[in-house]
Amino acid sequence: MTNPPDDVLRSLDDDARLMAQILLRTARHASLATVEPETGYPMASRVAVATDADGAPTLLVSSLAPHTAALANDSRCSLLFGEPGKGDPLAHPRLTVSGRAELLASGDPRHARVRRRFLSRHRKSTTYADFGDFSFVAIAIERARLNGGFARAYALSPDDLCASVEEALAEAEADIIDRLSTAPDVAANLASRLLRSDELGWRVATLDPTGFEMMLGDRIERIVFSRPARTPDDYDMLFKQLLDSGGEEASE
Known part of the structure; x- marks a missing residue:
């Protein structure tokens, strides 16, 4: 499958970049697409999400979930952000990010911060976040696509969504x-x-x-x-x- 022609995409501007960043940083959940190990087919599921300080998406996953096994087998994944509103669901902004998932071990220097930020957004997850079969995951974004509504499509780079933090x-x-x-x-x-x-x-x-x-x-x-x-x-x-x-x- 070829990429869409360049004339389908608008030139990225500050307003579109800000829209994408807000969609990413204010999401409570997203659709996660992974590659099913047994078949190689795409598999979609709904996951709770947050972000690290730099804007990278983070997840809390259970080892019992099929998407966790899929990520362990093939770290490539995609997340779809955006809440449909009234009327045509395709008229509302949405953001697709593609990248690779990394399981964060408890000794990882990011773990405590990712845990704190995730649980601040999803307080009910505190009851099971530290169970042995749950782990935090960080997504390293490689590319993204914003659809801001009819005829408003943009391609974004990781730097458009994430910024290094001291x-x-x-x-x-x-x-x-x-x-x-x-x-x-x-x-x-x-x-x-x-x-x-x-x-x-x-x-x-x-x-x-x-x-x-x-x-x-x-x-x-x-x-x-x-x-x-x-x-x-x-x-x-x-x-x-x-x-x-x-x-x-x-x-x-």
């Missing part, structure tokens, strides 16, 4: 979120000023140098900083700017 910034995330969660009314003010929501219960769930996710129940919203954080100390300034500007210096 270790100090990645490790600062947990402490900063703890401080935000204990500071009086910070989450409520962020939700009110940035999301225009006065509902109670919003929290900052995950944080990375380019932005953060807020959650209320199953709802996830991403806020993008006006510029990336370069040091852990930058986070305080970036959050203060967002609150002072009422969200004018951020994008969702």
Whole structure:
């Protein structure tokens, strides 16, 4: 099968890149396609997803699941992100990423961070995440395709979706979120000023140098900083700017 002709694809711009990043970073689940070992046929399943600090998709899989055996046999896989809304489901944005899955051993330096970020998004998974037959998986993206709606198709590279993160910034995330969660009314003010929501219960769930996710129940919203954080100390300034500007210096 040949690739679609170039004239089917639009030139990638900042708006399309941001749309793809938000689809990836705000997803709670995705369709996972793997290669069935016994037959070589494609096999699709639904999986819960999160992202590492750099934007790479992460999964929590059971050794009893067929897709886990498939990934162990052939690490190539594809994930489809995007929530159909009202009307034509093909009119809504979706993102397909293709890459290779890597099982994260407990001693892997990424394991604790991936675990923390995943469980912050999927709190009910805490009850079984540490069972012996469950493992965290990171997906190394090799290519991606965004369909933003009718006649809005784009090809993306790994660099369009993921950005390397300094270790100090990645490790600062947990402490900063703890401080935000204990500071009086910070989450409520962020939700009110940035999301225009006065509902109670919003929290900052995950944080990375380019932005953060807020959650209320199953709802996830991403806020993008006006510029990336370069040091852990930058986070305080970036959050203060967002609150002072009422969200004018951020994008969702």
